Structure formats: C-alpha cells, structure tokens
Amino acid sequence: MSRPAKSIHGQWSSRWAFILAATGAAVGLGNIWKFPYITGENGGGAFVLVYLLCIAAIGIPVMMAEILIGRRGRQNPVNSLHSLAAEEGKNSFWKYLGWSGVLSGFLILSYYSVIAGQAMAYVFRTFSGVFEGVTADGAKSIYSALINDPERLLAWHTVFMVFTMVVVARGVKGGLEKSVRFLMPALFAILLMLVGYAASTGEYFAQGLEFLFKPDFSKLSGEGVLTAMGHAFFTLSLGMGAIMVYGSYLPQKTSIMKVSIAISIADTLVALLAGMAIFPLVFANELATGAGPGLIFETLPIAFGHMVGGTFFGGMFFLLLVFAAWSSAISLIEPAIAWLVENKDVSRRRACVIAGFATWALGLLTVLSFNVGKSWTLFGQTMFGLLDYLTANIMLPLGGLLIAIFAGWIMKQQSTEDELAIEQPRLYIIWRALIRYVTPAAIVIVFIKIIGLF
Ligand code: PFF
Numbered sequence: 001m002s003r004p005a006k007s008i009h010g011q012w013s014s015r016w017a018f019i020l021a022a023t024g025a026a027v028g029l030g031n032i033w034k035f036p037y038i039t040g041e042n043g044g045g046a047f048v049l050v051y052l053l054c055i056a057a058i059g060i061p062v063m064m065a066e067i068l069i070g071r072r073g074r075q076n077p078v079n080s081l082h083s084l085a086a087e088e089g090k091n092s093f094w095k096y097l098g099w100s101g102v103l104s105g106f107l108i109l110s111y112y113s114v115i116a117g118q119a120m121a122y123v124f125r126t127f128s129g130v131f132e133g134v135t136a137d138g139a140k141s142i143y144s145a146l147i148n149d150p151e152r153l154l155a156w157h158t159v160f161m162v163f164t165m166v167v168v169a170r171g172v173k174g175g176l177e178k179s180v181r182f183l184m185p186a187l188f189a190i191l192l193m194l195v196g197y198a199a200s201t202g203e204y205f206a207q208g209l210e211f212l213f214k215p216d217f218s219k220l221s222g223e224g225v226l227t228a229m230g231h232a233f234f235t236l237s238l239g240m241g242a243i244m245v246y247g248s249y250l251p252q253k254t255s256i257m258k259v260s261i262a263i264s265i266a267d268t269l270v271a272l273l274a275g276m277a278i279f280p281l282v283f284a285n286e287l288a289t290g291a292g293p294g295l296i297f298e299t300l301p302i303a304f305g306h307m308v309g310g311t312f313f314g315g316m317f318f319l320l321l322v323f324a325a326w327s328s329a330i331s332l333i334e335p336a337i338a339w340l341v342e343n344k345d346v347s348r349r350r351a352c353v354i355a356g357f358a359t360w361a362l363g364l365l366t367v368l369s370f371n372v373g374k375s376w377t378l379f380g381q382t383m384f385g386l387l388d389y390l391t392a393n394i395m396l397p398l399g400g401l402l403i404a405i406f407a408g409w410i411m412k413q414q415s416t417e418d419e420l421a422i423e424q425p426r427l428y429i430i431w432r433a434l435i436r437y438v439t440p441a442a443i444v445i446v447f448i449k450i451i452g453l454f
Contacts, residue, residue, distance in 0.1 A: 003083040004365070007074045007248045009171070015254040021327075022237075022246050022263050023347055024180035024304070027187070028328030029115050030235040031271040032321055033296050036278045038227055040289035043219025044211040046274070047228050050220065055268055061434040062238050062400045064262040065407035068419040070247025071256070076338035077101050079192070080248060080404065090410050097402045101241030101337045106355070108240075110330040110362035111387050113164070114370075115293070116325035117156030119145055119318050122297060124199065128316035132306035136285040136298070143297040147370040154367050158360065164329040166357035168337055169349045180327055187320045190313060191270065195276035197307050201284045201356075208279030211289065226450050229443070230393035235267055239396030239403065242331040256420050257427065276446035277303070286381045294382075333359065364442060382428030385390055401443045408436035 012018040018451070039047055073080020075109035085094040125131070127278030130142065148150060199205045233239040247256075274296075281299045282289055291298060304314030335357055340351035365373070378386055406418060421426045 001362075003072070003080070003087070004074050006344070009249060011249050011251055015251065015259065016304070018246065018250050019259050019262060020180040020184070020295065022243060023184060023266050024324070024327030025237045025242055025246065025331035026235065026263055026267040027184065027270050028323070028324045029112060031267060032263045032274045033115060033119075033282070033293070035231065035235065035271040036275050037293055037295040038231060038281070039212065039275055040279070040291065040295060042119055042221070042224035042227060043216065044279075044289070044337065045213055045215040045218045047218040047224050048212055048272075049215045050225055050228040051231055052268070054229045054442075055236070055264055057434060058229065058400065059132075059232045059236045059238060059259050060264050060441045061431055061439050062233075062266055062403055063243055063264065064256050064434055065403050066238060066241070066244040066429060067247035067250065067256045067260065068242035068416060069403070069407060069411075070241075071250045071252070072415070072419050073244075075249050076248070076342050077244045077335050077341050079342060080244065084415075085406075085410065086354070088411055088415070094406060094410065097399065098241055098335075098339075099318055100395060101239070101340055101399055102353075102407070104240040104391050105242060105332040105335050105357055106394075107339070107362070107387055108234075108391045109164075109359045109385070111366040111384050112325065112332065113160045113359065114157045114363050114366040114375055116151060116160045116322060116329065117153060117158075119321045120296065121152065121324060122301075122318040123315055123322060126311065127188060129311050131301040131305040131314060132311060134301055136287055136302055137299045139305070140294075140298050142301070143294050146297075147294070150367055151372050153370060154364070157367055159361050160326070160329070161356055161360045161363070162335065164326060167326070167332055167354045168333055168356075169352040171348065171386035180210065183320060183323050183327070185228065186316075186440065187270070187324060188273075190317045190320060191273040191277060192315070193313060194303060195273055197303050198280035199279045200275050204284035207279040207283045208276065208281075211279050211283070212275050218366060222449050222452075226393050226397075226446050229446050230397055233396035233400050233437060234392045235271060236264060237328065237331055241335045241399075244403075245334050246331065248338075255422070257422055257431070336340070389406065396442050397447070404435050404439040404443075408432065408440070 012021065069080055069084060073084050075083065076098065078095045081091055081098045082095035085092060088320055125142065131139065198208065237243055243257050278296060279289070285302055287299060300317070301314065306308035309314070336355045337348065337351045340346050340355065341348055365383040366387065369382040374382060376383060381389060416432070417428060420428060420431070
C-alpha cells in the first residue's frame with residue numbers, strides 16, 4: 001500500500017487553521033465537565049499532579065507521534081498505519097490499531113453526545129432565569145429533574161447528534177476553522193470571569209486552590225492514577241487517531257513539536273481554570289467534591305444565580321460549552337467517516353448517516369443509565385460508567401502505547417527525524433527517548449499495577 005502526497009480530503013489553509021481545529025478537538029467536555037468531577041472523586045491535588053505529569057511525559061510525545069504519522073501517511077488512520085508499516089517493511093497488522101481508534105471514537109461519541117445534550121438543555125434553562133437566586137439544593141433538584149427524564153435526554157442527544165453530523169457531512173475544515181477562532185477566546189474569557197467570581201468567596205477560594213494544587217498522596221488510589229493517565233489521553237484527544245486524521249491534512253512545513261506544545265498548554269489551562277471556578281463553590285456551598293458527573297451542573301448555576309449579569313453570562317457559558325463539545329464531537333467521528341469514504345467508497349453524506357445513526361442508537365444506553373437503567377450495572381458500573389471506563393481508561397491508553405511503539409520502534413529513526421524536522425537535535429533526542437522508553441514504560445506500569453489490584 002503506497003501513500004499519497006496529499007490527503008484526498010484537502011489541507012488546512014494554514015498552520016493556524018490546524019492549531020485551531022486541533023485545539024477545538026482537544027478542548028471540550030473533558031476539560032470543563034470531566035476534569036473537575038474526576039478530580040473531585042480522586043481527592044484533588046495528587047490526582048492533578050499525576051495528570052499534569054502524564055500530559056508532559058506521555059501526552060505531548062504521543063501527540064507529536066500521532067501528527068507525524070498522520071502527516072506522513074496522508075490518509076485515514078487505518079490506511080496511514082498500513083502504508084507506513086509497509087514502507088518500513090513491517091507487518092500490515094498495524095492497520096488494526098487504526099481500527100481500534102475508529103471504534104473508540106464511536107463509543108466515546110455515543111455518551112459524549114448525551115452529556116453535550118445536557119449542556120444544551122442548560123443553555124435554555126439558564127437563559128430563562130430559573131437559576132436566579134438559586135440555592136445549592138435548588139440547583140441539585142433542577143439537574144435531577146433533567147436526568148430523570150429519559151425523553152428529554154433523548155431529545156437533546158438527538159439534536160446534538162444531528163448538529164454534529166450535518167457539519168461533518170459538509171467537511172471538517174471550512175466551518176470549524178471559523179467557529180473555533182471565536183469560540184476559544186470567548187470560552188477563556190467567561191472561565192476567567194467565573195474564576196473571578198470564585199475568588200470573591202475569599203477563604204473558600206483558598207480552600208479550592210489548596211484542594212486542586214496541594215498534593216495529598218494518601219487520597220490517590222491506583223485506580224486514580226489510571227484515571228489521571230486515561231484522562232491525559234482523553235483531554236488531548238489522543239490514542240484513537242483523531243489528531244492523526246487532523247495531522248493528515250497538515251501542510252508539510254509546520255513544526256509538529258511547536259503545535260503540539262501549544263495545543264497541550266491551551267487545553268491544560270482550560271481544565272485548570274474550570275477546576276478553579278468550580279471547587280471554591282463546592283466548598284462555599286458545602287457540596288460533596290465527589291458528586292460525580294453532575295458536578296458542573298449542580299455548582300456553576302449557583303454562581304450564575306448570584307453574580308451580576310449571571311443569567312446572561314451563564315447562558316453564554318453553556319452555549320460555549322456546547323460549541324466546544326461540538327468541535328470535539330466532530331473529531332471523534334472523523335476517523336470513521338474518513339475510513340468509510342476512502343475504503344468503502346461511500347459518499348461523505350452517506351457515511352455520516354450510517355455512522356451518525358449507529359452512534360445515536362448506542363447513545364440510548366447512556367440516556368437510560370441516568371434514570372430507568374440506573375440499576376443495570378456490570379462490575380459495579382452503569383452502562384455509561386462502563387463505556388467511559390472502557391474507552392478512557394483502557395482503549396485510549398492502549399492505543400497510545402501502540403502509537404508510541406509504532407513511532408519509536410517500527411518507524412526508522414530517519415523517517416521520524418525527517419517528518420518532525422526539529423531544528424535543535426537535542427530536542428529530537430529527548431522526544432525519541434520519551435516515545436521509545438518513558439511513554440511505553442509509564443503506560444505499562446500503570447496497567448500492571450491496576451491488574452495487580454484485582
Ligand atoms: N478531548 C475531548 C474533550 O476533552 O472533551 C474529547 C475527545 C475528542 C476525546 C476527540 C478523543 C477524541 F478523539
């Protein structure tokens with residue numbers, strides 16, 4: 001299998017277009033919804049520290065590996081891996097790694113869309129003013145009324161899936177580039193404002209910061225370490241070929257190292273700001289840090305209900321969150337679409353209908369996990385919990401491990417050196433050491449430790 005000089009889907013118009021799109025893929029529910037609640041469940045500071053270490057030692061090197069594989073292969077992940085393996089004289093079995101990525105994206109989007117649907121419902125709730133002067137108990141009961149109504153969750157999940165697939169059907173590049181350009185600065189501004197509000201809680205702000213940034217390792221379990229590592233993959237959209245697909249549209253001259261670092265920093269900042277906005281409110285209102293997936297929906301409305309202009313800014317916040325989720329959702333399904341179009345010879349539109357419908361249908365499991373199906377558990381997890389665990393804690397790190405092995409051991413040094421084209425030789429050597437030894441060892445050690453727990 002040979003590789004084309006350019007992707008048949010076209011190219012980003014510039015380096016910026018790629019940075020924006022990849023940041024759009026990275027920044028999403030993972031930063032604002034998931035990071036705070038898993039940090040709360042896993043005891044705070046020590047978890048955050050492990051997460052930051054994973055971003056630096058695993059996330060950035062793997063992101064560089066994914067982009068370089070995508071750009072060199074210039075096709076969907078399945079075909080890029082296949083043709084690069086053939087070029088290096090290696091087994092075509094590597095294409096299955098691309099396959100597992102397509103599957104992970106599909107599984108993740110099925111529940112991602114249901115949560116994005118909840119954020120959509122909150123756009124309307126917040127703008128309507130129901131949160132004005134709301135108490136902690138009031139916010140809690142408004143959230144529980146939403147999730148206990150399967151029809152409503154299903155309706156919002158459906159709306160979100162339709163929006164996502166319509167954009168994907170039109171091609172990823174045009175619209176996305178424009179919306180992310182406005183979205184990211186606006187989201188940043190509102191988060192800063194929320195942190196400002198949190199700062200006005202005085203001692204609780206200090207308590208929130210201490211919770212986030214003062215490590216107490218006695219509160220971190222082995223499972224917590226796995227969750228932190230899995231989240232580093234999830235939040236940067238790694239381990240499943242999403243960034244690889246985006247890399248396949250990247251112009252040849254762009255520095256892969258610089259864009260990877262820029263995207264990772266932006267993504268991490270958004271998550272930390274979200275944590276700084278939320279935990280002071282948790283303490284000020286005597287809520288539980290380990291409240292779970294409802295955490296942002298139960299805390300932030302309290303801030304919006306009491307700050308000046310809260311109804312407007314709150315509505316805007318959830319609207320931006322929906323947009324952020326939407327630009328991530330697009331990247332979750334893009335590997336599947338690129339594969340269907342390139343290998344199955346279906347039109348882009350038809351590919352979207354097939355993949356969109358399948359994802360929507362699987363999403364029903366998550367819809368029901370919040371209400372009538374709450375008691376359908378396996379290994380003590382609901383269907384939603386299971387999908388999340390399987391993808392974020394197992395499939396993405398495993399995908400990342402194989403990507404690291406592919407870039408570090410299967411591809412020749414000359415190939416990766418040419419593609420990365422890093423000016424300072426020392427930095428290339430650091431990357432190569434990380435991707436060959438540190439990243440795989442870290443992932444394997446965490447996995448072994450977890451298996452040892454059982
Ligand atoms: N990074 C996204 C988030 O943090 O919300 C989620 C995601 C998108 C994961 C794309 C994986 C992916 F390929």
